[in-house]
Amino acid sequence: MSDARTILEKLRRGDRPTEAELYWFAEGLACGTVSDAQAGAFAMAVCTHGLGSDGRVQLTNAMTETGQRLKWRLDGPVVDKHSTGGVGDCVSLILAPALAACGAFVPMISGRGLGHTGGTLDKLEAIPGYNTDVHPDDFQDIVADVGCAIVGASADIAPADKRLYAVRDVTGTVDSIDLITASILSKKMASGLEALILDVKTGSGAFMAEPGAALDLAQALVGTAQGAGCMTSALVSDMNQPLAASAGNALEIIEVMEVLTGSGDALDQNLAKLTIALGGELLALGGLAADAADGEGRIRGAIERGDAASVFGDMVAELGGPADFVERWPDRLPAARVMLDIHPSAAGQIAAVDTRMLGEIVVRLGGGRMRAKDRIDLTVGLSDIARLGETVDNSRPLARIHAATEEAGRAVAADLRKAFTLSDGVVEVPPLIVERIG
Structure with a gap:
């Protein structure tokens, strides 16, 4: 008989x-x-001594089994994606419908933003009427009918993780690879997945800023997920600049819709490139593509033909949003009252970006939260963010601030300038995908 x-x-x-x-x-x-004290002692001991690869698998399976485990009877593979978080990362909103348009089923259980990173659920709630809190039976019905649904976790999904996560946040044990792995994967395994793709971020806007730490986490996640019986691979991707050119909830929905509806050169930007790469890997894992390259072609085709946009529209309508959202999205999204273009003090090329600082600026504007119960303003944030290697001057700003008041916008302008390092020399832009694991 065990005891704590x-x-x-x-x-x-x-x-x-x-x-x-x-x-x-x-x-x-x-x-x-x-007890909370015992949970905190457990988290600290695991953070200090580790569990090893077998222990990670066992803890993940144990936490998965504390709640409901979804079961599916569908005519295609059940797959999902998880990102370790960053700034301007709205991949999930494009990838889920694109995968569904290619024959996969995607029960995506997502979270809210905390700290400098944005949350998928917050972004979706910028769409009027979109409901992220649905009964598990309705969730399964929508996935079966539409092909995908992006919602919040119910209280029945991995309840042990909810308890341990709250304790980790106040005991300084958030960065334990063993605990991160069990936390992420227990929720994914409870979703009944057959295949999973992981996007592990590294760089100035990532939780694992150093490439070595990100690689260690990616290897732990892939090994543990495969040990728990789920086909999994990971891409380690760059977060030395925001993934999209916007950061903020409604602003990132605009980026999503520009990709899904083929606006301008959106398919050639990093947001679409990473989405297509992750989707290609996942279609291959799920048996819907011969290999990752074939899968990438299928994902790109689903976006270019408008199939992914159609699925996205169906999902929005099923979850309470406007039935005509895809056709009328520019009229449906809320906008900030004030917009300010912030120019550099001198012209130059963007040589480095403090991406974490940009995320923190969005939080200060009211677009994120430092505590789980904080209310957020879905309209504020940054758009038109200058990219690494791009020239900025009096005609090309560093970014555009979207704020509730001019005072709020002016209050973050100085820090926005500090977040960018300029150079008059040649700037080397890091690759978008650093490593593939699995």
């Missing part, structure tokens, strides 16, 4: 708990027999 004290003593000594002990502890987190 015995498990914690083993961890403190650097010994690895048994599989049965990890299952007991996960169940204790979910049902409340493990």
